[in-house]
Amino acid sequence: xxxxxxxLSAIGGFVIxxxxxxxxxxxxxxxxxxxxxxxxxxxxxxxxxxxxFQMEADRAILILICMYVGAIYxxxxxxxxxxxxxxxxxxxxxLDGYPLARSGQAGRAMAIATTGSFVGGLIGMLALAVVAxxxxxxxxxxxxxxxxxxxxxxxxxxxxLTALDDPLKGWIAGFLGLFVAMIGQxxxxxxxxxxxxxxxxxxxxxxxxxxxxxxxxxxxxTVMRQQSYEVVRGxxxxxWTGIRQAVRYRITAIRSGLIGTFMGLVPGVxxxxxxxxxYAAARQTSREKNQFGKGSVEGLMAAETGNNAAVPGALIPxxxxxxxxxxxxxxxxxxxxxxxxxxxxxxxxxxxxxxxxVVAMVFLATCAMFVLGLLLTRxxxxxxxxxxxxxxxxxFVLCTVxxxxxxxxxxxxxxxxxxxxxxxxxxxxxxxxxxLILGIVLGDILDKSLRRGLVLTDGDLTPFFTRPISIVxxxxxxxxxxxxMPGTRRLMARMLGGRRDGDGP
Amino acid sequence: MKASRMDRLDFVSxxxxxxxxxxxxxxxxxxxxxxxxxxxxYTVPGIVPGMLGAILTLCGxxxxxxxxxxxxxxxxxxxxxxxxxxxxxxxxxVALVLALTLGYALGLFGWLPFWLATMAFVxxxxxxxxxxxxxKLPPLPNIAIAAAIAAVTGxxxxxxxxxxxxxxxxx
Numbered sequence: 001x002x003x004x005x006x007x008l009s010a011i012g013g014f015v016i017x018x019x020x021x022x023x024x025x026x027x028x029x030x031x032x033x034x035x036x037x038x039x040x041x042x043x044x045x046x047x048x049x050x051x052x053f054q055m056e057a058d059r060a061i062l063i064l065i066c067m068y069v070g071a072i073y074x075x076x077x078x079x080x081x082x083x084x085x086x087x088x089x090x091x092x093x094x095l096d097g098y099p100l101a102r103s104g105q106a107g108r109a110m111a112i113a114t115t116g117s118f119v120g121g122l123i124g125m126l127a128l129a130v131v132a133x134x135x136x137x138x139x140x141x142x143x144x145x146x147x148x149x150x151x152x153x154x155x156x157x158x159x160x161l162t163a164l165d166d167p168l169k170g171w172i173a174g175f176l177g178l179f180v181a182m183i184g185q186x187x188x189x190x191x192x193x194x195x196x197x198x199x200x201x202x203x204x205x206x207x208x209x210x211x212x213x214x215x216x217x218x219x220x221x222t223v224m225r226q227q228s229y230e231v232v233r234g235x236x237x238x239x240w241t242g243i244r245q246a247v248r249y250r251i252t253a254i255r256s257g258l259i260g261t262f263m264g265l266v267p268g269v270x271x272x273x274x275x276x277x278x279y280a281a282a283r284q285t286s287r288e289k290n291q292f293g294k295g296s297v298e299g300l301m302a303a304e305t306g307n308n309a310a311v312p313g314a315l316i317p318x319x320x321x322x323x324x325x326x327x328x329x330x331x332x333x334x335x336x337x338x339x340x341x342x343x344x345x346x347x348x349x350x351x352x353x354x355x356x357x358v359v360a361m362v363f364l365a366t367c368a369m370f371v372l373g374l375l376l377t378r379x380x381x382x383x384x385x386x387x388x389x390x391x392x393x394x395x396f397v398l399c400t401v402x403x404x405x406x407x408x409x410x411x412x413x414x415x416x417x418x419x420x421x422x423x424x425x426x427x428x429x430x431x432x433x434x435x436l437i438l439g440i441v442l443g444d445i446l447d448k449s450l451r452r453g454l455v456l457t458d459g460d461l462t463p464f465f466t467r468p469i470s471i472v473x474x475x476x477x478x479x480x481x482x483x484x485m486p487g488t489r490r491l492m493a494r495m496l497g498g499r500r501d502g503d504g505p
Numbered sequence: 506m507k508a509s510r511m512d513r514l515d516f517v518s519x520x521x522x523x524x525x526x527x528x529x530x531x532x533x534x535x536x537x538x539x540x541x542x543x544x545x546x547y548t549v550p551g552i553v554p555g556m557l558g559a560i561l562t563l564c565g566x567x568x569x570x571x572x573x574x575x576x577x578x579x580x581x582x583x584x585x586x587x588x589x590x591x592x593x594x595x596x597x598x599v600a601l602v603l604a605l606t607l608g609y610a611l612g613l614f615g616w617l618p619f620w621l622a623t624m625a626f627v628x629x630x631x632x633x634x635x636x637x638x639x640x641k642l643p644p645l646p647n648i649a650i651a652a653a654i655a656a657v658t659g660x661x662x663x664x665x666x667x668x669x670x671x672x673x674x675x676x
Contacts, residue, residue: 186550414611
């Protein structure tokens with residue numbers, strides 16, 4: 001009841017203080033950012049963090065959440081109209097959205113995506129309100145041992161799930177991220193590591209310039225490397241029939257919302273896997289399996305519900321464990337710290353109303369996304385007419401200024417450039433970016449937790465493997481490694497194949 | 506078995522990664538142990554970076570072995586393959602974009618007034634990339650649009666950051 005009171009009081013506060021204006025412009029900007037190929041939700045939230053860091057905490061976080069929700073939804077537009085996902089989270093959307101658009105039903109596809117995103121956002125929001133306080137209370141029992149395994153587990157699972165074909169590359173990306181976090185003064189004895197006399201390096205690698213580089217500059221290079229794209233022209237079709245149709249698939253929407261929220265909760269995995277897992281589940285259970293990939297309304301609904309449900313899902317570990325559920329959530333975590341909020345197990349004690357304030361922010365952003373998405377279907381199409389040759393230099397200027405603006409340091413511009421070029425090369429070599437960023441965020445937790453744990457036990461490693469939560473986290477991490485080994489995969493495939501043969505008529 | 510392009514790239518990146526992992530391990534061992542301060546030996550700064558160096562080395566070796574087994578060590582570096590790579594349109598586009606962006610961020614940003622540096626960069630980027638796509642200088646209306654985008658970006662970004670958000674821009 002106290003939670004509902006805090007939620008309603010936060011909504012009232014935002015409405016009275018005219019923050020609702022911020023909600024609409026930030027969500028609209030998020031939709032535009034998400035629509036444009038080359039601009040991801042992560043970049044949008046990172047650039048907006050540099051613009052809002054002088055604002056009050058509540059206002060700044062509200063704008064960032066609206067940008068996040070808007071961008072993940074906005075990516076569906078380019079997925080449907082260009083067959084290019086606006087953000088990686090919309091890759092599954094293009095499978096059925098683009099065939100629908102090509103058959104003259106773009107309006108219907110966009111309405112289904114909008115309704116799915118709205119439902120997904122609301123389901124995720126409810127989960128955020130229910131799970132976050134409970135998880136924060138549970139996390140109070142976490143000590144150095146548990147946080148160490150949580151960091152290891154986070155990097156391994158993010159590496160595994162963001163590089164399903166080649167988990168080794170996902171893990172390498174995660175370990176590289178952990179190493180980047182080691183650069184600069186360490187937190188126990190203040191010894192500079194890997195600084196080589198540079199005061200800039202001794203200060204450490206900033207998360208925001210690194211993310212602007214890895215998700216902004218690298219994306220510019222990737223977009224410019226590819227062939228230019230063409231917008232689907234012609235009939236947009238009716239929007240309202242799409243909404244009516246979306247209601248038919250309410251069970252798919254609810255299931256996808258729950259799957260998306262869960263995938264958001266898993267460290268570093270986020271919206272992309274939220275969409276893919278929901279899509280796969282919908283296909284598995286559908287009576288119209290053969291329609292998937294050819295313009296299935298159910299498939300489109302599942303993908304868009306799943307990715308938007310993952311947004312509030314990804315905020316749950318941010319608030320309660322200070323571990324991001326996705327790359328944009330990692331930026332939000334950094335933004336919260338900049339604004340003096342300390343996410344983690346103590347959040348319900350130190351900032352009891354903040355969690356419900358975030359729930360209210362997600363609710364307002366989701367409603368604004370629904371209204372803007374339906375009302376501005378046709379005007380927003382104009383955004384996609386901007387060519388990459390005219391858009392990318394403006395984005396690069398924003399990346400450069402954004403990296404510089406946080407601390408007014410030219411060094412941060414260099415960090416952005418290095419991470420941009422490195423990110424581009426790693427992408428070309430099929431290394432995922434999300435575990436790298438998660439590694440940068442978790443590096444400090446892993447470093448301090450291991451050393452504190454060893455001091456507490458005087459070098460005895462036993463508690464790392466015997467405390468109940470540690471066993472679960474360690475066991476899960478080990479299981480993930482074993483399951484992804486080529487030998488295990490072959491064995492499982494053989495066993496499953498054998499069973500299928502046995503089941504046959 | 507003929508190795509794929511990715512197997513060959515993995516072979517090269519595995520060598521770089523293994524060398525990097527070893528370098529991290531060695532540098533971690535060289536970090537101060539703070540014996541003179543009598544600190545707890547389990548808190549010395551090199552423990553975690555050293556572990557990461559060892560793990561990166563192992564991962565690099567695993568990938569190296571895998572790429573060798575798949576035939577990735579046959580790099581197929583001939584004058585034709587190198588020439589084909591350098592001449593491909595996508596590589597030329599990336600090289601042009603890299604030259605323009607690095608030139609702006611390292612050469613102009615901070616050295617010229619922000620608005621001037623930004624206008625020059627945006628104009629050059631739009632015209633050069635359009636020229637590459639068309640295979641000739643873009644027509645006059647396109648050049649005028651490039652000039653307009655450059656002017657709006659230079660003035661607009663300076664106004665938003667300096668006047669609205671009080672961020673002092675360099676130059």
